[in-house]
Amino acid sequence: MARLNDITLYDEFHPAEGQRQFQQRANYISGLYLQCLHGYKPPKTTRISITLVPDQQLPYPSMAGSVACIYQQVHTPTYDALPDPTKLRYLLDRLHEAITHLCQAFPWDAAVFAQAYQQVQELHLELHEVS
Template sequence: MWPLTDITVYYDGNKIKGTTFVGEFKKAVNFISDYYHNSLAGYKPPKTGRICIQIKEKRFLQEPTYFGAICTLSSTMNEGKYLQLSKKEQYRYLLELIHTAVIEAAEKLGWDKSIFESAYHIVLGSDFVFEKRQKEKKAKNRKSTGVAILAKTEDISTLKVQITAGGATSEVVLLEKKNWFWWDDLYRIAAKCKWIDDDSFGFDSKSTNEFVYYSFREDKVKRNINLADPASIIK
């Protein structure tokens, strides 16, 4: 079964379009919609592969509409008010816009509203600091633990690993790259991080021969990773 791949907001208003604010708006709304979508814990509304929220000057749809598995919702925004807000206030405004549209659709289509409510409170409760910790894993010798952590800002995705061994804990950056929001390769890589041996923790794919991991004995990151956009890797 295909997952819910994304919740995307499309802006078709007038006060932001064509101004220096349009690029900043796109990054902000993509950041919040990605965070909200990721906080759904893999939930997929029935027969829905994508959710698209169209923002126009006037609401043009009163009911959710489908084209295949794409569900389109309609919303509006007060652009003048939005542009006067601080950055975190803008994040909250966008979160409210997305959540309100989705909850209204959930009521009409019979989706599980509790999952969307939970996602809303996760994002709001984090004060918009996007950090996703994977499940902690023990090394085969049972003496060390490791956990992959994916952190995001509007611009940057960072994959870190946290290693606890010999009573000490260290945190190391494996990769930093441009944030591609819900299409980000680091989601896939973070989810598959594991102990490669008793010394090394990270990502090692036998099918693609790609790897990026941290050796705590050598205190060194090793990698040959080949992402879809190699130029986006920062370090």
């Protein structure tokens, strides 16, 4: 059985910092979160795709084969105004919020994801800037 091997944050909200810098932050946070799942695999899921958008009306979570897909709202002016380390925390919070919606839509163990969210915060209090 394939394991959960990727959580990806995609950008459709256009932060001012530029795509490369955003993607570095997004990859760092999603990698930490995935690592803190300690091998947990949601049923019939090998990837989680989260698209960050400025819209308030978001489509319902869906499955495309073994890929869970969801849109998550992000407020661009809020993100852009944050200091760099705080942007990492903001992305972590949006990622976990999207995962929480997926847990409500699908038969996933929400406690495992809550524990991963907590562990990222405890182990990486600084949520330092990614170079």
